[in-house]
Amino acid sequence: xxxxxxxxxxxxxxxxxxxxxxxxxxxxxxxDPVECAQAYDRAMADExxxxxxxxxxxxxxxxxxxxxxVAETIYIPFTVGGGINSIRDIRDLLAAGCDKxxxxxxxxxxxxxxxxxxxxxxxxxxxxxIDCRKQGPNTWEVYSxxxxxxCGRDTITWAKRVVELGAGEILLTSMDRDGTRxxxxxxxxxxxxxxxxxxxxxxGGVGTLQHLADGILTGGADAVLAASIxxxxxxxxxxxxxxxxxxxxxxxxx
Amino acid sequence: MLLIVDYGMSNLRSVAKxxxxxxxxxxxSGDPGRIExxxxxxxxxxxxxxxxxxxxxxxxxxxxxxxxxAAQKPFLGICLGLQLLFDxxxxxxxxxxxxxxxxxIARFPGLPGLKIPHMGWNQxxxxxxxxxxxxxxxxxxxxxxxxxxxxxxxECTIAAECTYGVRFTxxxxxxxxxxxxxxxxxSQATGLKILKNFIDLKASQC
Numbered sequence: 013x014x015x016x017x018x019x020x021x022x023x024x025x026x027x028x029x030x031x032x033x034x035x036x037x038x039x040x041x042x043x044d045p046v047e048c049a050q051a052y053d054r055a056m057a058d059e060x061x062x063x064x065x066x067x068x069x070x071x072x073x074x075x076x077x078x079x080x081x082v083a084e085t086i087y088i089p090f091t092v093g094g095g096i097n098s099i100r101d102i103r104d105l106l107a108a109g110c111d112k113x114x115x116x117x118x119x120x121x122x123x124x125x126x127x128x129x130x131x132x133x134x135x136x137x138x139x140x141x142i143d144c145r146k147q148g149p150n151t152w153e154v155y156s157x158x159x160x161x162x163c164g165r166d167t168i169t170w171a172k173r174v175v176e177l178g179a180g181e182i183l184l185t186s187m188d189r190d191g192t193r194x195x196x197x198x199x200x201x202x203x204x205x206x207x208x209x210x211x212x213x214x215x216g217g218v219g220t221l222q223h224l225a226d227g228i229l230t231g232g233a234d235a236v237l238a239a240s241i242x243x244x245x246x247x248x249x250x251x252x253x254x255x256x257x258x259x260x261x262x263x264x265x266x
Numbered sequence: 267m268l269l270i271v272d273y274g275m276s277n278l279r280s281v282a283k284x285x286x287x288x289x290x291x292x293x294x295s296g297d298p299g300r301i302e303x304x305x306x307x308x309x310x311x312x313x314x315x316x317x318x319x320x321x322x323x324x325x326x327x328x329x330x331x332x333x334x335x336a337a338q339k340p341f342l343g344i345c346l347g348l349q350l351l352f353d354x355x356x357x358x359x360x361x362x363x364x365x366x367x368x369x370x371i372a373r374f375p376g377l378p379g380l381k382i383p384h385m386g387w388n389q390x391x392x393x394x395x396x397x398x399x400x401x402x403x404x405x406x407x408x409x410x411x412x413x414x415x416x417x418x419x420x421e422c423t424i425a426a427e428c429t430y431g432v433r434f435t436x437x438x439x440x441x442x443x444x445x446x447x448x449x450x451x452x453s454q455a456t457g458l459k460i461l462k463n464f465i466d467l468k469a470s471q472c
Contacts (some may be wrong), residue, residue: 015430016387016408053454058387084283089410089452109279111412111452134313136383136412180383180412211381234381264387264408 016264017228018058018235019252020213021242023048024065025094028074031065046081052242053086055249058264060090061114061183061237065158067095076108083109091139091183102129106137114141114183117156120163120170123177130178139213140179142167144200145187152186152200159187167200168207175208182208183237186216193219193240201231213237221247221255228261268465269304271331272296273321275311275346280451284458290465301330305339306464311346315371315415316358318346328364335366340442342464348438348445349417357415367438367445369419380431383414390426390436390448390456397425397439399446401463407456409436409448416447 024031029043041047045062052060062082064075079092092105093114102113119126119140130138143159144152144167152167171182184204186197196214205212214233218224218241227233241247253263268290270278278294285292285308293300301307309331311318322328335341343351352363355371363371374382387408392400409428416434425439428447438445444464450457 014388015384018386056454080279083277083279087280087284087452087454087457089412089449106277109277111277131314135414136312136385181385209376209381210383211385234386266408 014262016058016262017233017256018213019224019249019256019263020059020061020235020237021052021057021249022061022063022215022237022239023243024239025062025075025078026064026066027071028078045078046085049082049086049090052249053088056253056264056266057088057249059088059235060086062090062092064092064094072101072104076104079105079108079110093139093141097125099125099128099132102133102138106133112137112139112181114139115179116141116143117158119174119177120154120156120165123173126174126177126179130180135178135180138179139181139183140171140174141183141185142171142174143185143187146197146200150199150203152203155187159185159190168203171204171208175210179210181211181213183213183215189217190215192217195219195223196227196231196233198226198231201227201233205232205234211235221252224252225256225259225261228256229259267304268292268306268308269300270294270308270310271301271327273311273318273325273327275313275318275321278310281308281310281344284451284461285465288458288462288465296325296327298326298330301327301334302337304334306342306467307331307334307339308342308344308464309347309350310344311350312412313346314357315346315349315355315363316361318350319358319361319363322350331364332366335443338442340464340467341444343445344451345413345447345449348447349415351438351443351445352417352419355415366443367419367423367440369417369423371415372418373415374431377431383412384416384430385412386410387453388428388430388448390428392426394425394439397437398467399437399439399444399460399463400426403456403459403463409446409450409453409456411436411448413447417445
């Protein structure tokens, strides 16, 4: 079997608490990031992403404490992001125990953060998070500030650039699809996965298991990220992997 | 005492916590004087080969690490820590590794569709089932990898292989010297079993 495709649940965190919680029967406290992480570790998620949606300066300490606790509890890789804008932020997060950090807005305004971080910490831990919206046929515009601000850049050009700068992975979110449950923007995904030779995580729009399969088979994604379909107990990770395996997608079952 | 060598090239929390959870008495330190006091040693590491060698040099760790190996005590290199055991790396031409195992570190070939880094869960083909690290670890177990370079080890030192465009060394083994390219501390039950096997190792078994 080749390298397994990764299934990545994404958790939104606000002031150290998981937003909206996770509807898993076995959880005592559905808002506790450590409990949620453990539940996904047991369920055989391949990796986890935490997004700090507050991302304020005052909140940094809370996030770092959360990272430390999660790192001591689970034995799968995890990514923590949201509002990272300096080498120091990256260093603090990695030192607290997370494996990868996504950099988004900061790189758009000063791309040297990617090259510096990659040279210093290794490209394997530097993820370039790209949020974008469709602009026209085969063109998508990059947005900063959590998808709120258009920044006049073409997504494909930017994706190639972040790889040159040293990003080891791309987390690609379609703002058009995010929250719609209509499936990934497969054209966008295909355009990016064909343009770069680093792994690409598909994000934004998952509503069914077939959407995950499409992201991999049609979009060429190396990993698929989803939130609501996992958190609300709609689909279990194991069931998801069985579904993908039936379509010939390599997944880690045990 | 199990010493986890801190030379600024890795987050050591996961490795240390995993080993402690498995019952080891763990010390995390970058003090060269601590190395000879250790019974077992883990050399972790992520990042660039050249930078890692420079860090080991500037902290005065190279000679103590070589002396530890010469004393026949169990040594485990993880990821970059495995790569450092070899002579040299294409990542840093002209810079010598520890030279403890024969072979060199090569970059994955630029094949169409082969994403670099090799990142994610891949299967271990256990070549030498008698290797103590793989006791009770089934063949084709998944482990978590993240790397752009791999060890082209001498045939006789390959304990497990993995395939990603090419077949490469997933685990190297020679007597009391072990190295794994994957991250056991990020490989769930499989990884914890491998760490446990290392922790339980008696010097006489090597």
